[in-house]
Amino acid sequence: MSPKQQRGAATVERALAAALSVYAREGEQGLTVGAITRAGALSPGSLYHHFGNLDGLVHALVQRWLERLLAPLATALLEADSARDGVRAAVRAYLGFVREQPDAARLLHSATADRHGMAHARELRDAQEARLSPLAAWLQHHVATGELAALSPSLLESLILGPVVATARRHLTLGDTDLDEAARELPDRIWAAVRG
Template sequence: MSPKQQRGEVTADLLLDAALRVYAAEGERGVTVGAVTKASGVSLGSLYHHFGSIDGLIAALAQRWLGRLLGELAMSLREAHSARGGIDAVVRTYLAFVQEHRDAALLLHSATADRYGMTRGKELRDTQEARLSAFALWLEPHIRSGELAPLPLPLVESLILGPVVAVARRWLSGIGDVDLETAARVLPDRIWRSLSP
């Protein structure tokens, strides 16, 4: 990588990191070009050069953190030796990620991310295909072996991740009626029951 490319990566990282800090402190409405350039120390021109717009910056930020989350989930599945163990690993990994990276999790579970996912779902899925494929590749043999119910993969994914995402959103909302450690203990068995043949 050339020095110019390295500087470009550093600049992009500064903008992404600043955007997350501003988002965490001010919410979606606070993420403006002025706020991000001030927080990052990076010029307006650099923001537009790297991301095209503030929306492009937010989309890149969500992609960055979604990629990290999916990467951690894929790694946890590689270490699981059974379908039940994999479900447990996914639940625990997801909830640990939410707790450890609260600011990024707020963005990933926000109305902003939902709008982006609804309008650009196929594009989003295509950019994360390798990580999503790892999940499907892990599930398929367990379904074929009869360890998991013979349901279409998108339904299996929804039955595994749906409850976890709902708990994460509730915890992130600050209501205070959900404990992630309790959820990590209880959800795997409940999800397992919904997927056992």
Template sequence: MSPKQHRGEVTAEHLLDAALRIYGESGEQGLTVSAVTRASGVSLGSLYHHFGSIDGLYEALAQRWLGRLLGELATALGPARTAREGVGALTRAYLTFIQEHRAAALLVHSSRADRVGMERGRELRDAQEARVSAFAQWLRPRIEAGEVAPLPLPLVESLVLGPVVGTARRWLSGFDDVDLDEAARVLPERIWRSISAE
């Protein structure tokens, strides 16, 4: 990598890091061009050069953190020998991620991210395909072995991730009736019952 390319990557990282800090402190309405350039110390021209617009920066930031979340979920599945263990590992990894990266989790679970996901779903899915399919690749042999109910993979993914995402959204919304430690203990067994072939 040339020194110029390296400087460009460092600049883009500064912009993304500043944008996440601002998003965590002020939400979407606070994520403006002037706020990001002021917080990052990066020029307006550099922001437009790297991301094209504040919307481009927002989308790059959301994709960056969605990629990290999916990567952590894939890593959590690695050591799991059984589907039941995998459900537990996936649930705990997801809930740990939102606790440790609250600002990023708010961004990934935001209504804007949902809108973009609905409008550009296929394109975004294809961009994350390797990470998304890690769950399907891990799950397929467990379905074939009769450990998991023989349901279409998208339905199994919904049964596994739906309750976890719902719990995460409720916690991120500020409801004080959600205890993530309790959810990490209770949800895996409840989810497992919904997909078990037994």
């Protein structure tokens, strides 16, 4: 990587870190070009150069943290010895991400990310295709072996992750949900809903 490319990569990193920091402190309403450039010691021109506009920056930020959520979740699922162990591992990996990265989790479970996801659903899915295809294949394999219920991968994904996402949102917004309790209770209750 040339020095110019290194400087560009460092600028992108600073911008993304600043955007998450601003979002964590001030929420969606505080997520402005001015706030981000001040927090990251960036020029507005560099932000526009690398991201095009504020929506482009939000897109890159959501993509980054979605990848960082999906990577350990996929690893946990794919390394499991059985479908049941995979469901348990995936639930615990997701909740572990929420515990370890609360600011990023708040962003990913926010109305900002929901609107962005609705507007860019296909693009987000395509960008994560390399990560999602093995997960769909894992689901299909375990349906074929009879370990998982004979449902479509999208419905199985909803049954497995839906309760986890709802628990994460409640924990992040209301703070009345214990992640340790969720990690103990949800895996077997979800397994009961999806087992073959």
